[in-house]
Amino acid sequence: MKELATITFLDTPRIGEKVTTDSQLIDIEGGKAVETFKSPVNGIISQIASNYQSDPANLTGKANPTLLEIKIK
Numbered sequence: 001m002k003e004l005a006t007i008t009f010l011d012t013p014r015i016g017e018k019v020t021t022d023s024q025l026i027d028i029e030g031g032k033a034v035e036t037f038k039s040p041v042n043g044i045i046s047q048i049a050s051n052y053q054s055d056p057a058n059l060t061g062k063a064n065p066t067l068l069e070i071k072i073k
Contacts, residue, residue, distance in 0.1 A: 004030025010056040012068055013045045019070060026067055028059065043070040 009029035019025055025039040047069040052058050059065055 004028060004035060005032045005060075006030060007056045007059040010052055010059065010067070012048055012053070015045050015048055017045045018073075019043060019045065028056070030060075039070065041070055041072050043072040045069070046071040 007028060007030050009027070011027040013019060013025065019039040020042050021040065022038045024036055026037040028035045028037075045068055049065070049067050052065065052067055059067075
């Protein structure tokens with residue numbers, strides 16, 4: 001995520017929301033770009049890292065942060 005510079009925006013589904021394989025899962029916006037990540041599986045969002053939701057800048061410089069968990073259905 002270093003290529004995004006300072007993270008300014010994070011959009012994830014809500015807990016309990018259903019996701020499907022290859023559907024849009026996470027949008028992250030930084031000073032230099034916007035990245036969209038797709039869901040690798042079908043499932044339901046079971047947990048979201050609130051420290052990143054409340055302050056997306058906490059993602060800046062993180063190599064492999066866990067942003068959410070999906071319970072596979």
